[in-house]
Amino acid sequence: MADAHVHAHQDHPHGPDEHAPIAAHGPSPESALLERAIRELLIEQGVFTADDLRRQIDLMDSRNPAVGAKLIARAWVDPAFKQRLLANAKAAAEELGIDCSNAPDVMVLENTPKRHHLVVCTLCSCYPKAILGIPPAWYKSPEYRARAVKDPRGVLAEFGTHLPDDVEVRVVDSTADLRYLVLPMRPAGTDGWDEDRLAVLVTRDSMIGVTVPTAAS
Amino acid sequence: MTIFVPGDRVRVRNDWPEAGPVRVHIRTPHYLRGREGIVERQLGSFPNPEELAFGKSGLPARMLYQVRFVRAGLWPGTGDGSADTVVADLYEHWLEPAEERHG
Numbered sequence: 293m294a295d296a297h298v299h300a301h302q303d304h305p306h307g308p309d310e311h312a313p314i315a316a317h318g319p320s321p322e323s324a325l326l327e328r329a330i331r332e333l334l335i336e337q338g339v340f341t342a343d344d345l346r347r348q349i350d351l352m353d354s355r356n357p358a359v360g361a362k363l364i365a366r367a368w369v370d371p372a373f374k375q376r377l378l379a380n381a382k383a384a385a386e387e388l389g390i391d392c393s394n395a396p397d398v399m400v401l402e403n404t405p406k407r408h409h410l411v412v413c414t415l416c417s418c419y420p421k422a423i424l425g426i427p428p429a430w431y432k433s434p435e436y437r438a439r440a441v442k443d444p445r446g447v448l449a450e451f452g453t454h455l456p457d458d459v460e461v462r463v464v465d466s467t468a469d470l471r472y473l474v475l476p477m478r479p480a481g482t483d484g485w486d487e488d489r490l491a492v493l494v495t496r497d498s499m500i501g502v503t504v505p506t507a508a509s
Numbered sequence: 510m511t512i513f514v515p516g517d518r519v520r521v522r523n524d525w526p527e528a529g530p531v532r533v534h535i536r537t538p539h540y541l542r543g544r545e546g547i548v549e550r551q552l553g554s555f556p557n558p559e560e561l562a563f564g565k566s567g568l569p570a571r572m573l574y575q576v577r578f579v580r581a582g583l584w585p586g587t588g589d590g591s592a593d594t595v596v597a598d599l600y601e602h603w604l605e606p607a608e609e610r611h612g
Contacts, residue, residue, distance in 0.1 A: 397553075414538050441540065441595050442584050461593040463580065467536050468573055468598035469555040 351391075355425040359390055360473060361494035363400075363423065365487040368478040378402060381473065385423060395422030395471075401464060402475045403501075408459050409474045410448065410501035412440035413466045420471040424496060431500065441465060451502040464501075474501040481507040510601050513574060517548040518607040521576075521599060534562030537603045545607045546578040549596055557600065572601040 335342055363385060367374035377384040381398040392398065398420050401409040413419065414437045419427040430436050439447050444461045448454070455461060464472050476498045482490060497503040513519055523543035526533045536558050552575055556567025580593040 414540070415536060441538075441580070442587065444580070444593060457591050460591070461580075462577075463593070463595045465538065465595060465597040467538060468552075468558065468600065470552060470573075470598055 352421065352425065355422060357424050357494075357496035357499065358491070359425070360420070360423045360496070360499045361491040362388060362487075363390070363473075364475055364494045364499065365491035367400075367475055368482075368490055369487055374402075374475070377475070382422075390423065392422040395420075396469055398423060398471045398473055400473050400475050401462075401501075403477050403504075405477070406459060408455055408461050408501065408504075409472070410440060410444050410461060410463045411466065411472045411474060412437055412463060414438070414441055415465075415467055418466040418471055420473045422471075423473060424499060428496065448502060451497065453503050455504075474499050476501075476505050479505050479507040510572075511604075511606060512572065513548045513551075513601075513604065513606075515548050515550050518545060519548055519574075519576060519604045520545045520607040522603050522605060524603075532563075534559055537599055538597060540583060541578065541597055541599070544578055544583060546576040548604075549575040549577045551575075552598060555600075557602075573598055574601065574604060576604070 331345070334340060335345070363377060363381075366388065367377050373384065373387070376387070377400050381400045382392040382395070385392050385398070396418075401411075403409055412431075417427055417432040419431065421427070436447065441463050444463050445455070448461070466472050476494065478490070479493060482493070493505040493507065495503060495505060498505045521537060521541045521544050525542070526535055552573040554570035555573050557571045558567065561567040575596050576599050577594050577596045580595050581587065583595060
């Protein structure tokens with residue numbers, strides 16, 4: 293059948309069919325059924341309630357890169373807060389009203405003129421969800437996970453990030469019980485900026501470590 | 510179980526439990542098995558995920574270490590490429606003291 297289709301069209305060039313129906317991108321029917329079966333069993337067995345589940349989804353939906361940007365901007369303007377953030381990220385987040393009580397431990401990694409951090413989870417997709425929300429699709433891709441530890445500078449270059457040779461690129465593979473968030477360096481040319489203005493410069497990608505924030509952006 | 514401190518040279522056990530007949534859940538990446546690194550810091554004790562994955566308690570908790578590796582040493586033939594490093598979080602039962610290096 294596939295061959296017949298190809299041959300039928302070989303006499304005229306054509307690109308991707310713009311009128312093709314939108315393909316289903318969600319989970320397969322099998323995995324959706326499995327998820328529902330497990331969820332209903334867990335609720336039926338009293339492991340958690342439907343309300344617990346709803347609250348957890350609400351919590352997840354409330355987390356996004358802007359939450360992380362708030363932490364980073366505060367750290368840029370308040371050296372004492374920065375020290376507390378580096379020492380105990382979850383406690384520092386709580387200071388800003390970000391509830392991380394049920395989340396895995398988070399460690400904040402400070403970029404310096406001599407060291408740049410890049411976060412990956414080669415085993416799956418561990419990510420500081422309590423602060424940044426759901427990770428981007430590329431973060432979960434086998435390509436990123438395999439290449440970040442092998443060719444970090446190549447990966448960085450594809451994100452438009454070029455670091456001098458004398459900067460150590462430190463790839464942090466979140467293999468276990470900690471989640472990692474990068475504290476980028478405060479961009480030059482932002483003297484006197486307030487927290488809100490600084491926070492706009494702090495992107496999701498800069499907190500994963502694939503980019504570096506700049507005041508120009 | 511040896512307790513390591515920052516700066517200790519360690520080797521990741523060159524074990525492959527996945528190759529056995531029993532189902533396992535291992536959080537030590539393949540690319541680090543048998544490799545040598547330096548203990549960066551202790552991260553505290555956590556229930557063993559290899560047991561948690563199968564509904565067990567994971568107790569006693571295992572010490573988790575952040576271990577630093579030289580990237581170029583992990584991937585021979587990819588250029589020495591400066592002092593770039595890879596750190597990973599590894600449980601105590603995956604680490605052994607590394608022998609003194611010769612030369």
